[in-house]
Amino acid sequence: MDNEEVQPTRREFLSMVGAVGGAALMYQAMAMMGIAKASPYAGPIELGQAPEGTRVIILGAGLAGMVAAMELRDAGYAVEVLEYREKAGGRCWTLRSGDSYEELGGAVQQVDFAEGNYFNPGPWRIPYNHFGVLDYCSRLGVELEPFIQVNNNAYLHSTKAFDGKPVRFREINTDYRGHIAELLAKVTDQGALDEMVSEEDKALLLTSLRSFGALDEQNAYVSSTSASGRRGYERPPGGGVDGSPIPNEPIDLSTILQSNLWRNIAAGESLNTSMPMFQPRGGMDMIAQAMERNVGDLIRYRKKVTAITQDENGVSVTFEDLENGGASETVTADYCVCTIPFSILSQIEHNFSSQLSNVINSMYYASSIKVGLEFNRRFWEEDEHIYGGITYTDLPISMISYPSNDFFQKKPGVLLGAYSWGATSYQFNALPPEERVAKALEYGAQIHPQYNEEFKTGVSVAWHRVPWVLGCYGQWQDKEAQYQDAVAMDRRVVMAGEHLSYLPAWMEGAILSSLDAIKRLHDVATNG
Amino acid sequence: MNRFILAAAVLASLAPLALAQEGTKPEADDSAALFASPSVLTQKTGAGIYGAVCAGCHMPEGQGAVGAGAYPALADNPTLEFPEYPIHIIVHGQAAMPPLGSVLDDEQIAAVVEYIRTHFGNDYAEPVTAEMVAGAR
Numbered sequence: 299m300d301n302e303e304v305q306p307t308r309r310e311f312l313s314m315v316g317a318v319g320g321a322a323l324m325y326q327a328m329a330m331m332g333i334a335k336a337s338p339y340a341g342p343i344e345l346g347q348a349p350e351g352t353r354v355i356i357l358g359a360g361l362a363g364m365v366a367a368m369e370l371r372d373a374g375y376a377v378e379v380l381e382y383r384e385k386a387g388g389r390c391w392t393l394r395s396g397d398s399y400e401e402l403g404g405a406v407q408q409v410d411f412a413e414g415n416y417f418n419p420g421p422w423r424i425p426y427n428h429f430g431v432l433d434y435c436s437r438l439g440v441e442l443e444p445f446i447q448v449n450n451n452a453y454l455h456s457t458k459a460f461d462g463k464p465v466r467f468r469e470i471n472t473d474y475r476g477h478i479a480e481l482l483a484k485v486t487d488q489g490a491l492d493e494m495v496s497e498e499d500k501a502l503l504l505t506s507l508r509s510f511g512a513l514d515e516q517n518a519y520v521s522s523t524s525a526s527g528r529r530g531y532e533r534p535p536g537g538g539v540d541g542s543p544i545p546n547e548p549i550d551l552s553t554i555l556q557s558n559l560w561r562n563i564a565a566g567e568s569l570n571t572s573m574p575m576f577q578p579r580g581g582m583d584m585i586a587q588a589m590e591r592n593v594g595d596l597i598r599y600r601k602k603v604t605a606i607t608q609d610e611n612g613v614s615v616t617f618e619d620l621e622n623g624g625a626s627e628t629v630t631a632d633y634c635v636c637t638i639p640f641s642i643l644s645q646i647e648h649n650f651s652s653q654l655s656n657v658i659n660s661m662y663y664a665s666s667i668k669v670g671l672e673f674n675r676r677f678w679e680e681d682e683h684i685y686g687g688i689t690y691t692d693l694p695i696s697m698i699s700y701p702s703n704d705f706f707q708k709k710p711g712v713l714l715g716a717y718s719w720g721a722t723s724y725q726f727n728a729l730p731p732e733e734r735v736a737k738a739l740e741y742g743a744q745i746h747p748q749y750n751e752e753f754k755t756g757v758s759v760a761w762h763r764v765p766w767v768l769g770c771y772g773q774w775q776d777k778e779a780q781y782q783d784a785v786a787m788d789r790r791v792v793m794a795g796e797h798l799s800y801l802p803a804w805m806e807g808a809i810l811s812s813l814d815a816i817k818r819l820h821d822v823a824t825n826g
Numbered sequence: 827m828n829r830f831i832l833a834a835a836v837l838a839s840l841a842p843l844a845l846a847q848e849g850t851k852p853e854a855d856d857s858a859a860l861f862a863s864p865s866v867l868t869q870k871t872g873a874g875i876y877g878a879v880c881a882g883c884h885m886p887e888g889q890g891a892v893g894a895g896a897y898p899a900l901a902d903n904p905t906l907e908f909p910e911y912p913i914h915i916i917v918h919g920q921a922a923m924p925p926l927g928s929v930l931d932d933e934q935i936a937a938v939v940e941y942i943r944t945h946f947g948n949d950y951a952e953p954v955t956a957e958m959v960a961g962a963r
Contacts, residue, residue, distance in 0.1 A: 382894040402883070402891035602894060641922030642895035662924040694861040721867055721929045725860045727882035737860075762883050765893025768922045775919075 337806050339430035342437070343813050345820045348374035352823055355380065355615055355629060357606070358637035359597045360388025361805055362794040362812040364589040365434070366635045367596050369816055375823075378629065379593070380601040380617055382766050386594065387586025388637075389420035389767065389796075390805060393670070393757055394581065401763040405731050410672075410755045412710040416581040417670030419759035420770075421805050422699075422714070423447060424576045427569055428806035430813070431585070435578065438588035445575040446702045448566035449687020455745050456692045459557030464689065464745050469549065470559045472512065472529035476519035477551040479511020487517070521545045562690035570804065577702060585805070601627075603638065605647040608790045633819055634791040637812070639663065641768040650791065653783040660780070661797060663769020664719065667726040669695070669738040669758040671715035677748040678713070679706065693741040694722045710754055715742050727760040734758040772797025785814070792819050857881075866929045872941025875934050879926065880942070888946035895922065901946035909954045912939045913962045927963060932956035 354370050356363045359381035371377045393399060394416045397409040411417070423445040424431050435442055450471065453464035485491060486500055486507075495503060507513060512525045519525065526532075526545035533544040554560060566572055578584035590597070600620035607614050613634040618624040636643065640661040650658070678684040678700050686702040695716035704711065715738040718726060726734050735756035743749035761770035772795075774780055785798050794815040799807030857877025862868040869875045877886070883897040884890055890899030905911055916935050919925035930938070936954045943950040 402893055402897065403885055638894075644921040645895045659921050661922075662919045663922050665924065692864070694864070721863065721865055722861055724867065724879045724882060724929065728857070728878055728880075729860075760882065763891075765891075768883075768893070768895050768897070769924075773924070 337427055337429045337801070337810065339428075339433065339806070339810060339813075342433065343369050343817065345369060345373040345816065346824070348820070349823055352376065352633070353378070353631040354633045354635060354819070355613060355631035356635045356637070357603055357615065358382075358388065358795070359386035359590075359599075360637055360795070360808065361390050361586070361589065362637040362796070362808040362815075363388075363635065364586070364593050365809050365812040366637070366794060366816050367593045368589065369813070370635075370820075371593065371596065373820065377596050378631070379597040380603060380615065380629075381597050381599050382602050382620075384599050385586075386590040386597055386599075387583050390582055390586040391418070391420050392581030392583035393417045393419060393759075399757070399759070400765075401731070401760070402765050403763060407731050407757050409757050411670075411712060411757075412672065412754075414580075414704070415672060415710060415712045417668075417712055417714075417757055418582040419668050419670075419761075421582050421803075422577065423571075424805070425570045425572075426574050426576065428801075428804065430809040431805050432576070434589070434809065435585060438585075438592060440584050440588045441579045442576040443579045444702060445577040446573075446686025446700075447571055447575045447688065448573050449684060449700070451682075452684050452687040452700070453689040453691075453745060454559040454562055455689060456557055456559055457744070458692070459553075459559060462744060464691075465549075465557075465559060466530065467563075467687075467689075469529045470554060470557075471563050472525060473519075473548045473551075474554055474560050474563060476511040476513065476525060476548060477554070479507040479513055480517060480519040481551075483507045483511075483513065483517035519548065521547050558692070565688070565690065570801075579703065603646055606634065606636065606791065607647075607649050608634070608788075613790050632790065633823060635812070635815060635819065636791055636793050637795045637808075639767045639769075639795065640772055640797060642766070651788045654786070654788050654793070657774075657780045657784040660775040661772045662775075663762070663767065664771050664773050664803075665723040665727055665760075665762050666770035667716060667718050667723045667734065667758065667760045668714060669716035669734055669756060670712050671735070671738060671742070671749075671756045672710050672712045672754045673749070673752040674710050674754050675748075675752050676701075676704075676707070676709075676711040677752055678746065679711075681748065682746075689745060691741075691745060693744065694718060694726070695738050695741045696722070698742055698745065713742075715739070715756065716758075723760070724762075726758075727762045731758050731760075734760065771803035773802075785811075787815075787818050787822060790822075792816075866931075867934065870934065870937065872937040872939075875930065875938040876941050876945075879930075880938065883923075888942065900942050900948070903946075903948060906943045906948050907950055909939050909943060909950070909952065909958060910962065912942065913954070913959055917959065917962050932959040932963075935959045 353376040356366050356379040359379050363379055367377050367379050393409045395409055395411045398406060400406045450468035452467050454467055454470050455464040483504055486503055511519055512528055513519050514522055523545050525548055531543050532546040535543040601617040602620055603615060603617045605616040612630050612632050614628055614630050616628045619627050640658045641663040644658050684700050685705050686700050689698045696718045699714035701711050735758055739749055739753060792815040794812040796802055796807040799811040801807030854871055855877055856869045856871050856874035867879055869878045884900050888900035891897045917927035933956045936956045936959050940954040
């Protein structure tokens with residue numbers, strides 16, 4: 299404990315890094331400490347050699363479980379994985395034509411998409427800085443393609459503004475920037491910033507504001523070819539007789555502020571949502587399938603864990619074998635990696651430490667709902683020139699995301715027609731699947747009237763109704779106080795999964811959690 | 827439509843309202859009034875709140891559901907005997923169940939606790955008040 303007191307504080311440490319190594323190293327150090335939120339993934343894990351004949355049982359064949367299985371097997375451990383479902387992947391999950399999904403309550407949805415079309419109920423995009431996910435994709439040969447997160451030609455929409463009509467993102471974004479640049483230029487000219495900005499910097503500030511906001515030479519944001527070059531024209535530049543462009547009129551500042559449409563302007567600027575983003579070609583579960591090809595021979599499917607106990611000699615896991623009429627069976631191992639979501643684990647008998655048990659019993663799982671809608675025609679491309687990206691709305695569907703694959707093809711396409719959380723999601727969750735789809739259609743048609751003509755089929759996943767996770771991702775009662783209790787290895791058992799990371803609900807969180815867990819397990823196994 | 831059936835339908839639709847005026851709490855099911863607010867539930871009646879939130883996991887007849895884990899049945903559930911217990915769980919959450927104290931107010935929680943304690947085979951007549959919920963926050 300005394301040692302800790304002479305260690306530098308985080309702030310002192312970072313100042314030191316900045317002084318010695320400059321901004322790049324500073325950023326890297328901050329990223330490593332989770333401050334700048336880039337992934338601290340540092341390349342393939344090198345565990346070394348497992349002690350002869352050491353057995354590890356892994357509970358759950360999602361990404362955390364399969365990463366643990368691959369790496370521990372490669373280090374020489376004897377690995378066995380128990381999985382409740384009939385397939386691997388967990389929440390890294392894709393629904394395609396011919397799939398059938400039964401949710402809690404018994405409703406069954408038969409997915410009837412056109413060949414090649416799909417819907418990702420869980421993860422649906424990979425940030426460029428989620429180095430762990432990207433590295434496993436690379437190592438396992440998962441083909442990635444761009445995911446269009448930001449599309450200036452998609453819409454911003456409010457039921458309470460612009461008569462309920464959607465407005466192009468580019469118009470709101472350009473006009474908002476133009477107006478605030480003009481305001482800032484005005485107060486700069488009026489001397490309001492004199493005490494804060496030097497004369498030299500004021501000149502540079504004004505020059506930069508003209509560029510940033512598409513202002514004219516008088517620092518005004520007005521109808522102009524430079525503004526229309528961003529927001530769109532009355533008559534766009536062309537050729538021949540009518541080739542000269544006619545700019546259009548910006549929307550005034552008050553209207554933009556009152557519309558609240560500025561709310562989503564920065565949606566594509568966080569580290570986790572800025573371009574470029576990626577998706578596996580053919581659906582997110584291409585990652586799960588690739589891992590399953592690598593490690594599937596170690597997985598025993600349709601095993602429902604009912605008890606986990608450990609003593610000084612090992613770990614015993616009892617399960618119902620759903621392949622065998624629910625017959626009870628017990629397997630033993632030297633160590634256990636448990637990736638079962640705490641929503642499920644809190645209902646399983648165990649003898650974990652009281653600190654760990656307290657966290658397991660207090661973690662609740664978020665409500666979230668997604669609806670996938672397939673249309674006969676890609677009208678968003680053909681009629682509205684929207685190629686991927688996201689439309690944001692204050693309707694209960696929250697957003698519409700357009701597919702980032704199969705552009706320009708004359709075939710049906712699948713939209714993410716709703717992605718909602720919180721109070722809205724609770725209410726969607728209480729509706730039968732077909733009514734969720736009907737609601738998503740009803741709301742989405744307010745933005746795209748073509749919905750009514752072109753709808754083909756739909757599927758919805760309300761995460762509280764998913765039988766094997768009971769929610770979307772783990773939420774803490776008090777993360778700061780509880781986190782170390784939950785990630786600490788409890789004698790022979792270590793927990794892993796997105797819930798045990800600071801990238802909750804992201805696949806990267808599951809992978810980083812798993813790699814950290816097996817590193818510590820290996821340390822205990824080799825050094826006691 | 828047959829005039830008699832129409833009249834019967836109108837009467838049937840009015841009946842819950844008539845009961846509501848006599849009783850202390852409205853009995854009408856307003857669960858279909860969805861999504862009035864992005865941040866809270868706006869249904870007022872016990873049946874409405876149950877149908878708009880609780881039924882999603884505990885199921886429409888309170889029968890619960892079983893997968894890798896289970897949602898407990900509320901039907902014929904003796905743990906509902908003392909209203910403080912469900913009130914506490916709804917306000918603060920328990921295990922996988924999220925706390926709903928931020929999306930339901932005291933009156934709503936009182937109404938839905940009263941509803942589950944008097945439906946699905948449960949018969950606990952003691953009224954549930956908003957004050958009891960306020961005390962549990």
